[in-house]
Amino acid sequence: GDTEVRTLKMAHTLDQTHPVHQGIVFMADRLEEVSGGKMTIDIYPGGQLGSERELMELLQIGSLAMTKVSSSPMEGFVPAMKVFNVPYVFRDNEHFWRVLNSEEGKELLLAGDSVNLRGLGYFDAGSRSFYNVDTPVYKPEDLTGQKIRVQQSQTALQMVKSLGGSPTPISWGELYTALSQGVVDGAENNPPSFYTSKHYEVCKYYTLNEHTSVPDIVLISSYIWNNLDQQEQVWLQQAMDDAVVYQRKLWAEKTQEALDAVQEAGVTVIRPDKKPFMDKVQAMHESYKGTEIYDLIQTFKAM
Amino acid sequence: MDWSVVVLLVTFVVLLILNVPISIGIGVATFAAMLFTIDFGPAAVTVAQRMASGVNSFALLAIPFFVLSGLLMGRGGIAHRLIEFAKVLIGMLPGGLAFVNIISCTLFGAISGSAVAATSAIGGFMIPTMEKEGYDKNFNTAVTVASSTTGLLIPPSNILIVYSLASGGVSIAALFIAGYLPGILVALSLMAVCAVYAKMHGYPVGRVPSIKEVGKKTLDAIPSLFLIVLVIGGIVGGFFTATEASVIAVLYSLILSVFIYKEVKIPELPEIFIKSVETTAIVMLLIATSTAMSWMLSYENIPQNISAALMGLSDNPFIILLTINLILLLVGIFMDMTPAVLIFTPIFLPVAMELGMSPLHFGIMMVLNLCIGLCTPPVGAVLFVGCGIAKTSIAKLIKPLMPMYAAMIVVLMLVAYVPAISEFLPTFFGLYEAK
Amino acid sequence: MKALSNFIEKILGAFVGLLMAVMVLDVTWQVLTRFVLKEPSSYTEELARFLLVWIGLLGAAYAYRKKAHLGLDILSQKLEGIAKRRLDIFISLVCMLFACVIMIYGGSKLMLLTLELDQMSAALQVKVGYLYSVIPLSGLLIVLFSLDRIVNGDPEPEELEFYE
Numbered sequence A: 001g002d003t004e005v006r007t008l009k010m011a012h013t014l015d016q017t018h019p020v021h022q023g024i025v026f027m028a029d030r031l032e033e034v035s036g037g038k039m040t041i042d043i044y045p046g047g048q049l050g051s052e053r054e055l056m057e058l059l060q061i062g063s064l065a066m067t068k069v070s071s072s073p074m075e076g077f078v079p080a081m082k083v084f085n086v087p088y089v090f091r092d093n094e095h096f097w098r099v100l101n102s103e104e105g106k107e108l109l110l111a112g113d114s115v116n117l118r119g120l121g122y123f124d125a126g127s128r129s130f131y132n133v134d135t136p137v138y139k140p141e142d143l144t145g146q147k148i149r150v151q152q153s154q155t156a157l158q159m160v161k162s163l164g165g166s167p168t169p170i171s172w173g174e175l176y177t178a179l180s181q182g183v184v185d186g187a188e189n190n191p192p193s194f195y196t197s198k199h200y201e202v203c204k205y206y207t208l209n210e211h212t213s214v215p216d217i218v219l220i221s222s223y224i225w226n227n228l229d230q231q232e233q234v235w236l237q238q239a240m241d242d243a244v245v246y247q248r249k250l251w252a253e254k255t256q257e258a259l260d261a262v263q264e265a266g267v268t269v270i271r272p273d274k275k276p277f278m279d280k281v282q283a284m285h286e287s288y289k290g291t292e293i294y295d296l297i298q299t300f301k302a303m
Numbered sequence B: 001m002d003w004s005v006v007v008l009l010v011t012f013v014v015l016l017i018l019n020v021p022i023s024i025g026i027g028v029a030t031f032a033a034m035l036f037t038i039d040f041g042p043a044a045v046t047v048a049q050r051m052a053s054g055v056n057s058f059a060l061l062a063i064p065f066f067v068l069s070g071l072l073m074g075r076g077g078i079a080h081r082l083i084e085f086a087k088v089l090i091g092m093l094p095g096g097l098a099f100v101n102i103i104s105c106t107l108f109g110a111i112s113g114s115a116v117a118a119t120s121a122i123g124g125f126m127i128p129t130m131e132k133e134g135y136d137k138n139f140n141t142a143v144t145v146a147s148s149t150t151g152l153l154i155p156p157s158n159i160l161i162v163y164s165l166a167s168g169g170v171s172i173a174a175l176f177i178a179g180y181l182p183g184i185l186v187a188l189s190l191m192a193v194c195a196v197y198a199k200m201h202g203y204p205v206g207r208v209p210s211i212k213e214v215g216k217k218t219l220d221a222i223p224s225l226f227l228i229v230l231v232i233g234g235i236v237g238g239f240f241t242a243t244e245a246s247v248i249a250v251l252y253s254l255i256l257s258v259f260i261y262k263e264v265k266i267p268e269l270p271e272i273f274i275k276s277v278e279t280t281a282i283v284m285l286l287i288a289t290s291t292a293m294s295w296m297l298s299y300e301n302i303p304q305n306i307s308a309a310l311m312g313l314s315d316n317p318f319i320i321l322l323t324i325n326l327i328l329l330l331v332g333i334f335m336d337m338t339p340a341v342l343i344f345t346p347i348f349l350p351v352a353m354e355l356g357m358s359p360l361h362f363g364i365m366m367v368l369n370l371c372i373g374l375c376t377p378p379v380g381a382v383l384f385v386g387c388g389i390a391k392t393s394i395a396k397l398i399k400p401l402m403p404m405y406a407a408m409i410v411v412l413m414l415v416a417y418v419p420a421i422s423e424f425l426p427t428f429f430g431l432y433e434a435k
Numbered sequence C: 001m002k003a004l005s006n007f008i009e010k011i012l013g014a015f016v017g018l019l020m021a022v023m024v025l026d027v028t029w030q031v032l033t034r035f036v037l038k039e040p041s042s043y044t045e046e047l048a049r050f051l052l053v054w055i056g057l058l059g060a061a062y063a064y065r066k067k068a069h070l071g072l073d074i075l076s077q078k079l080e081g082i083a084k085r086r087l088d089i090f091i092s093l094v095c096m097l098f099a100c101v102i103m104i105y106g107g108s109k110l111m112l113l114t115l116e117l118d119q120m121s122a123a124l125q126v127k128v129g130y131l132y133s134v135i136p137l138s139g140l141l142i143v144l145f146s147l148d149r150i151v152n153g154d155p156e157p158e159e160l161e162f163y164e
C-alpha cells in the first residue's frame, strides 16, 4: 500500500569510522529526507555479510539490494573496470574527477547492468601509494627486491611488477602480521586506509607516488532497481548524487588528518618526483593494445 | 520475539536431539528461518553461496595441514618422542601429561594464532597418547580444546586485528601485548583444574627420571623438537606466514617419518592423506553451514534486537558489565568469533566506555569471553575440531569441560573487573596511555 | 546400490586424497617462490582456497558415507531395533532433503548464474562457476549415499585410530 516503507539492504566491508561508510550513512539519511520517509537504507558495515566479491554475487542472486565495492574486485565481473587499476592513467585528482563525471565515466558505471550490477555513483577513495617497513622509496629503483602486498587482481600484480617491486598477494586481514613479521616488505593504499589499518605502526615510510586512483562504486542489484517505480529511482539517484558531493569533501579532510596522524606517529612521508614512476609504466599501457582497456586509457588520457 | 529466531531455534534443537549431523541441522534451520524474508529460490542459492564462502579462506588451510601433520607425527614416531621427552621433564607432577598438553596447545596457539590449528596439531597426537597412559579420552579432548583458545589472546592473533578494525582504532601493537597476561592466566587456571582432576581420579604420576634417562630421551627428541624450532623460527623470522607454517610442518613430518625414522611406509601415505581429508571435511562442513547461519542472524539484525532488549534491564554499572558478558557468552555459544566481534563491538563498546572501560580493556575482555564460546556447543569451531580428531561425541565432552568453563569464567571475571590485567603490560612498554 | 556406493566411495576417497596432495604441493610452491626464488607466485593462494572448497565439500560427502559427521547421540544411543532403524531413516531423509534443496538446487543455480554472468576469478582467470560446481556434485553424492543407507542400513560410525 501507499504507507509501506521501501527498505533497501546495503552491505559493505569497511568499518564505521571510514569516510566511505560515512558517505553511505549520509546517503541513507538523504534518501529518507527526499522520499519523505517512504524509502530507507539498512546498512551492514564491516563485512558482516561477506567480502566484496561475495556481496556482488548476492546482488546477482537478488538477496541483497546494494553494496559498495572497490573497482579491483569488480574486474572479475565487469572487465572494463580494469582501467582503474592501470597506473598513471590520470594526471591528477582534477583530471580523475573530470573523467568520472563525463559521459564515458557514467557509461562505465552502467557497464555492469548486463550482469545485474548497476552502478549508482562513484565515491572518492583517493590515490594509492606505496608504504614500506624500513626502505624509503624515492624512485622506482628503490622498489627492486621489495615484496609488495597487492590485492588479488592481475592488473594490480602487473602494476607493481612494472614499477619494479615483487607483487605478493596476501589478504587484507593477514597483512598487519605479514608486515610486522617480514613476510612482505610493504604494501600500497590510500592515506586513510594506511592510517585506520594501523599499518603505520609497522611501516615507517610512506611514498606519495599516487600510482592509481581507484574509485569506490555504489552498486544496486538490477532486479531491485527495475522493481523500483520511476519516482523511487529518482529519489535514490538524488540521494546518491548528494552523498557524492558530501563524501568528496569528507575524503579530503580525512586524507589530511591521516597524513598528519601518521607523521605524528613517526612515519616519514615522501613526496617523490612522479615522472620516473610514470615512465616505468608506459610499456604496461602499450601491452593493452587491441583491447577495450587500451581504448579507454586513450579516451581518458585525451580528456 | 522474531518468528525467524523461533523457527531457527526450534528446528535446530529438534534436529540436534534426533541426532541429525550438527552441520546439516544448522543448514536446515538456517534455511527455514531465512524463508521469512527471502524467497525460496534466492534463499537456497544464498545458503549455498555462504557455505562455499565460509570455506573459501586461506587462513583455514591451517586445519587440513595441521591435521595431516598431526597424523604423520602420530604414526611416524615424532609425537611419541616428543611426549617421552616432556614426560621426563614434568611427568612426575600429578596430571603431568595434561600440563604438557596445555603448554603445547598454548605455545602452538600462540605462534599459529589459530585455536583450531592448535587443537588439530597438538590434539592429533596428545589425545591418543594421553589415553594410552591411562587418561580418559574425553578429558584429554576437553583439555586440548580449552587450552587451544589461549593462543587467540597471546599474539599474533587475527581476532585482535579484527577487533582493532571494528573498534575503529585501538593500537594492534598494544592489543597484542595486552593479550599475554590474560592468555597465560587462562592456561594457569586450566592447569589448576587438571591438577585437581588428576588427583581425584588417581591419574598416573611418573617417577623422577635418572640423569642418564633425561639425556637419552632428550637426544632422541632433538629431530622432533627441531620441528617446533622450524615452525616458530620460520614464522618469527618472516620466512612464512602462520598459515604457511602448517605446510612446512607437513613436509618436515613427512620427511622425518618416512625417510629418517622410517616408521611410515610410502604405500601407507594415500590412506593417511584420505584420513586427513575426512577429519578436515567434518570441520569444513560445520564452518560452511555456521557461516550461513551467522549471515542470516546478521541479515535479520537479530543480535542487535536481542541485546537492545537485554540492555534495558538495569543501570547499575556492575550489572551492565555482567549483562554484557552474559550476552557475549550466549553469542559465543551460537556464533563464530569473527562475525561476533564485527557485530557486537559497535554495539557494546560505547556502553562499556560510558562505564569507564578503555577500548583496549574491553577488547581483551570480549575476545576472552568469545574464546569460551569457541569450546561450547552447539557452534564452536574448536570443539568441533576436538571431537572430530578424537572421534568422540560432543555430549561426552560436556562433563569434563564443565570445570574448565568454570576456570575460564573466573579468569574472565578477573579480566572484566581488574583493568590492570589488560592494561599493565601495554602501559609499561609505552604502547598505551591509561586514563 | 551398495556396490555402486562402495565403488564411488573408493574413487571419491582417492580423488580427495589426491587433491590434498596437490594442495600441499601448491602451498609449498608458494613459500618457495616467495622465499627462495624471490619471485612470489600470483596464483597459489587462490588455487589453495579453491582446492580447500573442493576438499571440504567433496570430503563432506565422503565423511557422510563413513558416518563421521558429528551429532548429539544421546537419544539414538538409547534406541534399539526397529525404533533405531526408523530414526536412522529419518536422519538420512533430512540429510537428503538438505542435499537436494541447498546443495543440488541452490548450488546448481549458483553455478549456472556465475557461469552465465561470466564471473572470472582474480588470479587464475577461471570461471568462478567451476569452483561452485562442487556444491551440486557433493549434493548428488550425499543423495546417493543417503539412498543406500535408507535401503541397506547405516554403517558403524568411524572409531578413533590409535597411534603405535
Ligand code: NA
Binding pocket: B109, B110, B111, B112, B113, B114, B151, B152, B153, B154, B155, B156, B157
Ligand atoms: Na596467537
Ligand code: NA
Binding pocket: B332, B333, B334, B335, B372, B373, B374, B375, B376, B377, B378, B379, B380
Ligand atoms: Na559456542
